[in-house]
Amino acid sequence: MRADGRDGGAGETHDWLDDDAGPLVRSFALTGGRATPGAATFDLLSYVTAAPFAVQRSTIHLQPEHRAILARARDPVSVAELASHLGYGLGVVRVLLADLLEAGAISKIDAPSGDHLPDDETLQAVIHGLRTT
Numbered sequence: 852m853r854a855d856g857r858d859g860g861a862g863e864t865h866d867w868l869d870d871d872a873g874p875l876v877r878s879f880a881l882t883g884g885r886a887t888p889g890a891a892t893f894d895l896l897s898y899v900t901a902a903p904f905a906v907q908r909s910t911i912h913l914q915p916e917h918r919a920i921l922a923r924a925r926d927p928v929s930v931a932e933l934a935s936h937l938g939y940g941l942g943v944v945r946v947l948l949a950d951l952l953e954a955g956a957i958s959k960i961d962a963p964s965g966d967h968l969p970d971d972e973t974l975q976a977v978i979h980g981l982r983t984t
Contacts, residue, residue: 891949895931896962899924916947
């Protein structure tokens with residue numbers, strides 16, 4: 852297939868090229884065929900932060916997607932926000948984050964579990980207090 856999207860034989864075009872976005876890359880190509888992040892788990896509300904000098908100290912070969920995550924994660928950012936801002940699927944972001952966590956390029960803060968959250972009565976009291984002030 853040629854770079855203009857034609858196969859060169861019958862002049863047929865293919866959908867591997869998008870005029871606005873450029874060449875389309877499948878999710879499995881971004882993650883090297885991996886669909887799960889391995890041992891690391893990333894909740895939607897987990898926060899990640901890039902380690903200082905993460906790009907220079909990284910022990911893995913950083914793909915452009917890894918670099919984009921590190922650039923966005925200079926300040927703490929949730930996994931959901933990363934996926935949204937970067938335009939990658941959540942599964943892709945989780946796999947790439949697992950790579951970065953394993954390399955020590957990011958730190959992860961898990962979302963609080965339900966045991967650590969206030970009960971409904973406490974929340975109702977806070978809301979009532981805010982409304983009366």
